[in-house]
Amino acid sequence: MSHLAAGKTAGAKEAAGLRYPSNGKTIYHRPLNRTKTAELSQSSFAYLFSEMVTYAQRRVTGIQELEKRLNLQGHPIGLKLLDLLLIREPARSQTRPLNIISLLHFIKINIWQHLFGRQADRLEKSSNPDTPDEYMIVDNEPLVNAYVSVPREMSQLNCAAFVAGIIEGVCDGAAFPARVTAHSVGGKEEGEMWPGKTVFLVKFQPEVLEREALIGRA
Amino acid sequence: MAASKASRLGEEYETPKAAPPPAPVRPRLTLDFPRDRIWKTRIEKVNAELVVLTYGTIVAQLCKDFDSDYVEVNKQLDKMGYNIGLRLIEDYLAKSNTMRRCSNFRETAEMVAKVGFKIFLNITPTITNWTSDSKQFSLVFDENPFADFVELPDDNRAQDELWYSNILCGVLRGALEMVQMQVEAHFISDVLRGNDTTEMRVSLIRYIDDELPPEDD
Numbered sequence: 325m326s327h328l329a330a331g332k333t334a335g336a337k338e339a340a341g342l343r344y345p346s347n348g349k350t351i352y353h354r355p356l357n358r359t360k361t362a363e364l365s366q367s368s369f370a371y372l373f374s375e376m377v378t379y380a381q382r383r384v385t386g387i388q389e390l391e392k393r394l395n396l397q398g399h400p401i402g403l404k405l406l407d408l409l410l411i412r413e414p415a416r417s418q419t420r421p422l423n424i425i426s427l428l429h430f431i432k433i434n435i436w437q438h439l440f441g442r443q444a445d446r447l448e449k450s451s452n453p454d455t456p457d458e459y460m461i462v463d464n465e466p467l468v469n470a471y472v473s474v475p476r477e478m479s480q481l482n483c484a485a486f487v488a489g490i491i492e493g494v495c496d497g498a499a500f501p502a503r504v505t506a507h508s509v510g511g512k513e514e515g516e517m518w519p520g521k522t523v524f525l526v527k528f529q530p531e532v533l534e535r536e537a538l539i540g541r542a
Numbered sequence: 543m544a545a546s547k548a549s550r551l552g553e554e555y556e557t558p559k560a561a562p563p564p565a566p567v568r569p570r571l572t573l574d575f576p577r578d579r580i581w582k583t584r585i586e587k588v589n590a591e592l593v594v595l596t597y598g599t600i601v602a603q604l605c606k607d608f609d610s611d612y613v614e615v616n617k618q619l620d621k622m623g624y625n626i627g628l629r630l631i632e633d634y635l636a637k638s639n640t641m642r643r644c645s646n647f648r649e650t651a652e653m654v655a656k657v658g659f660k661i662f663l664n665i666t667p668t669i670t671n672w673t674s675d676s677k678q679f680s681l682v683f684d685e686n687p688f689a690d691f692v693e694l695p696d697d698n699r700a701q702d703e704l705w706y707s708n709i710l711c712g713v714l715r716g717a718l719e720m721v722q723m724q725v726e727a728h729f730i731s732d733v734l735r736g737n738d739t740t741e742m743r744v745s746l747i748r749y750i751d752d753e754l755p756p757e758d759d
Contacts, residue, residue, distance in 0.1 A: 342696050343736025351693050359690055362590035367633055368662045369593045372709075375622040376600050383607070397599045404595070404691075439592045467588065 357412060370471040377472070377483055387481045391506070395489035402435075402493020409434050420498055424528065424536055427500055428459055431491055439490070440467045457533050459526045461491065464518040482506040484522045491524055501529040581660055584637055594690050601706060610695070612703035619705075623712020630662070630713060631720040637661050643721075647746050648672070650723065651679050654714065654744075663687055667742075683740040686733070694734050701736060705729045714744060722750040 344350045380393045410418055413434075421427035432444040450458035466484045474481050484506040492504040503526075510521035601619065608614045638657045644650040655667050659681075667681040688707045694700040705711075711727040718725045724747040731737035 342693065343701055345733050345736055345738045347738050349733045349738075351691060354690070359590050359594070359687070362664075362687070363587040364590040364593045364664060364687060365662050366586040366588045367630070369588050369596065371626040371630060372593065372596050372600065375626060376596065376603075378625070379600075379603075379618075379622065397603055400602070401595045401599055439589055441589060 356408070360412060366467075366470070369468075373468055373483070373486070374471070376486075387478055390481065391485035391488075394483060394485040395492065395504070398486040398489025398491075399493040399496070402490040402495075403497040404493075405435060405438070405490065406494045406497040409438055421500075423539065424459070424500065424532070427495065427498055428461065428526070431494055432461055435490070435494060436463075439487075455527075457528045457530065459528075461524040461526065462521070463487075463524070464521050466520060466522050469520050469522070479508075482508045482522060484524070488524050491526065495526065495528070500532050502532070503527045578660075580637060580639075580657075581664060585661060590687055591690075594687055597688050597709070598692060605695070605704075610697065610699070612700060616703075616705050616708045619708040620712035620715070623709035623714075624716040625712075626709070627713040627716020627718075628720055631717040634658055634661060634717065646676065647723075648676055648679075650718070651681075651744070654718075655681055658717070678743065678745040680730075681742045681744065683742070686740050689732075689734055689740070692734055701734075705732060706734050707732070707740070711742060714742075719750070722752065724748050724750055 376397065377390075377394065380390055380397070384390045384393055406420075409430075410420060421430045428447055432447050436442065436444045444461050445464045446460075446462035448460040448462065450456065450460065452458070463484070466487060468484055468487055469482070472483050474483075488504040488506040492502060495502040495504065505525050505527075507523045507525060508521070509523050510516060510519040512519065600622075601615070604615045604618050605612070608618070634657070638653075638661060640653065640657070644653055651669050655669050659665050659667055665683065665685050665687065667683045669679055670682055671680040672678065686707055688710075692706060694704060694706065705728070708729065711729065714727045715725055725744055726747055727742055727744045729741065730743050731739055731741045733740050
């Protein structure tokens with residue numbers, strides 16, 4: 325009996341659901357493209373990003389863990405951006421990327437253009453025959469690192485791990501499961517053209533390559 | 543070069559001014575035009591959705607870390623905002639180019655709403671509901687960029703406990719503290735909670751006296 329009663333109250337609560345403002349200011353009424361080209365100040369982003377990194381830093385013990393955490397925070401953004409940007413494409417190019425190259429192009433061009441206002445600088449395939457599953461997206465000057473200076477003792481750290489997480493989210497969402505990591509490759513010497521140069525290493529799961537090979541043969 | 547720039551600036555002044563009848567000139571606050579110009583010419587900008595989604599992921603992470611203890615999440619957001627505010631004020635002073643102190647709290651409110659929010663979030667909340675002693679006012683957010691794409695969790699608690707944009711309260715508290723004002727700020731309604739408006743209440747607690755720097759000798 326008591327069991328039934330409990331079920332009933334839970335049901336009633338669920339029925340209540342979320343409250344919405346009476347003036348219709350909900351996400352369901354908001355045009356999806358309203359903020360497509362909207363802009364906010366870069367400092368707002370820098371402040372938020374730095375708080376995010378500082379907060380994450382307090383909860384981890386090592387650099388790897390910190391990067392993992394930033395990566396995890398980017399992941400859901402990538403998942404959602406994939407759908408959001410595809411739906412904004414004109415109808416004829418609205419299909420999901422179906423092979424590795426078109427996926428990487430989508431990331432290099434669409435995702436980058438949307439988030440950072442320009443394309444990524446380069447796309448490379450690993451030349452090492454042992455790692456045919458590795459691809460690289462190169463950004464000479466990641467926007468997220470614009471106001472980040474990494475202390476010497478943490479020189480391994482690249483806060484663009486957050487962006488790596490976004491890329492990983494896009495790959496996972498498109499059913500190309502991958503691990504993505506960010507690596508600083510800029511030279512440290514004086515006069516270096518791109519000291520902040522970052523490589524996003526995309527390592528696809530074996531099944532992705534297997535599928536790719538099958539499709540290639542068909 | 544200088545001449546063309548000047549004429550360009552001149553144009554921006556002219557166009558909006560030609561249309562409406564001569565507006566009552568505010569004697570001290572002549573910021574209505576420059577604030578738009580500041581936004582257009584002096585602010586480095588990024589895609590709004592990058593900022594919005596980043597904020598979203600911060601809040602989501604806090605909710606996860608604190609096991610949906612929303613009261614604690616509010617606190618953390620406020621703390622983060624406070625840290626931001628401490629540093630943001632300098633940025634504000636540099637960009638707003640206002641080289642003098644506000645003469646009273648009402649003026650401070652104007653600057654916060656019309657210059658501060660404009661510079662950093664490109665919005666201008668409405669100032670309203672002053673108390674008669676001019677120590678408390680409300681900022682009503684017609685638009686809140688942070689709330690785009692957001693729906694609070696349907697767990698019967700979030701809508702009663704979480705103040706999604708609470709970071710803004712902290713920013714205000716931190717920034718004003720750096721210019722000798724101790725304030726208290728909190729949200730009293732939020733569209734995300736099902737209210738019809740998003741409203742923040744700001745109260746002046748006291749002016750912090752200038753402290754003499756410790757003597758050297």
